[in-house]
Amino acid sequence: MQITGSELFVKALKKEKVDTLFAYPGGQVIDLFNALYGQKEMEVILPRHEQGLVHAADGYARSTGKVGVCLVTSGPGATNLVTGIATANYDSVPLVCFTGQVPTGLIGNDAFQEVDIVGITRSICKYAVTVRRREDLGMIIKKAFYIAKTGKPGVVLVDLPKDIQKALGSDSYPDKIDIRGYKPNTSVHNGQMKKAIGILNKAQRPVFLIGGGVNIAHANQEMLELAELTNVPVITTIMGKGVIPTTHKLYVGNIGIHGSFAANSAISECDVLFSIGTRFNDRITGKAGTFANNATIIHVDVDPASISRTIDVDIPIVSDAKKAIFALLEKATTLNTDEWLKKIENWKKQYPVEMKSQYMTPQNIILAINQIFKKAVITTDVGQNQLWATQFLELNEHKQMLTSGGLGTMGYGFPAAIGAKLGNPQKDVIVISGDGGIQMNIQELATAIVYELPIIICILNNGYLGNVRQWQELFFDKRYSSTCMRYRKCCDTTCNSPNKECPEYTPDFIKLAQSFGAKGIRVTKTNDIIPALQKAKENRKSPTIIEFIIEREANVMPIVPPGNALNDMILESEETAK
């Protein structure tokens, strides 16, 4: 049977079992939207901005394990996706993004709303392609889904010219696809694995360093078994957090420039570093040449290009995390790590990650979130709010955290929560955001309202772009250049501290919430945290904004100053040290 490209598009999505489509219409995709009209298998979600749209698809994908699917128009619709594509791809999130395009005959003519989106996104996605012939359409969509979700997952962009959408052609959609240049690795190298296990079994001070790869491979249960079998302590990157329950006795904490003293010290002193699914990003290694200097390093990753790039590795193993952990479970033995665990425990006690203050702290807020929500997806924005979340959030098999780790995209948290709620209606979905970042996609409140998504948005309002302000305080002599969110024209441009006369914050987040039809609660005291969260939890029909007025100059501690080794940290703020 002959059908249009648009009809084949809809058929293909159904075959790929897409149940939620994040889509924003426009001239060059009007045929596709026409084909979607009235169908019942997919829910079509209309966010308020394409950036919000792609982050929502990302949050949906991260929280469900399915591919997130986007459809936007050409030109501005497509360019609005760029930040979200880079965000998702950097964190290995499977997305397929369809963009409308001017008809093939007009490409290159600077036609209305024509941009070379394939060219623009080439370096920030796994694969990008323009469909140039109607007969290739089915094959390309099949390929897009396959590439997005296999190997190291990532973003695939499919650019669909308008004439291809209209053209009649075959209705067949392939079941299988073979791509000669793309053969994701599916086996574990036995020899390498044997060597690695041999080294692990002889270790005195071993650690597992776990990155996002293990969460992506959904190997949390297996990882927990492996840790318990071997008695080896587990340290995570921000992206790996939650791989074993954060309350587990073998869990040490996060590594990195805002890692815990215990975790960073354990990395610096371990004799075997068994890492799985991390690319040793500069945020976690500290000063080059000082990272895990005493250790034999074993590195498992699906992506060969991630191995031996920033850190020289002794035993590289190219493998999917889950397969590698299975192989380890077969051969690994129980080690006597009592002494080592005791030492780590002492570090933890000596320098716990905690905030001391007479005021309401982010730690108070996050601990209350831990207490109240038992089955939840928690998204974070970027900045201090994110770092506090990664320090204090309790995660386990029922509680997942979504955060933009690789790109660090402000404005990610709230729209990602929309996707997460759509994918997990039975779970509580909580956003931890800053007052700056929340404003980057605040328009999505309307989306949450119209789809009746009772998301709980916790704004940690310090009136600053706090993360940058902290750096200015610590390393730039308190020159608060463009970081105060309460600045007004009447302010002194060299102001370097908050005071009683600071102008009022704008917007008023409570009124803002109300204007959208959401609930708004302002919290200023520790005692009011739990009642506010409970009230928000009871609101089942609409989102709730809780604005927490926190200390303006609270810092994220500890911190590894730039250029220092990992265990050479500033442990507490001057204020609290006094």
Added chain:
Amino acid sequence: MKKRWISLYVENDIGVLARISGLFSGKSYNLNSLTVGTTEDETISRMTISLTSDDKTFEQVKKQLNRSIEVIKVIDFTDVAVHRKEIMFIKVKNCTFQDMTELFRMAQIFNLKVIDYNKTTALMESINTEKINNDFVRLFANAFSNRIEIVRGGSVGIEAIN
């Protein structure tokens, strides 16, 4: 730092060259030359790439190339027996009669083919290794300074049989 050679099989599709060259610029790899043409299978193109890098970066280059969906095969040509040639045109302008005589003499000695000329200008073709072509550039630039025009094609390579 060392000069390296890669032979690359890629899909013969629009945008593949941009993807490969974009990889080099985006990741600050030091690309020396890149040639591309179709193969006996017209859906496949083959590139010959030369770059200068240390061992670690070169490993990354190969891995990053391999990672591209459009790349079918990456072959390291650095330390294997290959035949490698580059085409180069040398045009010499504003020649006197004497210059012309000298030029033809040089062409004869160095085995360069004169493929076109008139009273004041001559065009030669050199199919040699990149290194020999470098020597010719220097030689002719010295002999006819500011009067030469050079076009180089970049090296292409193929595995030796013996």
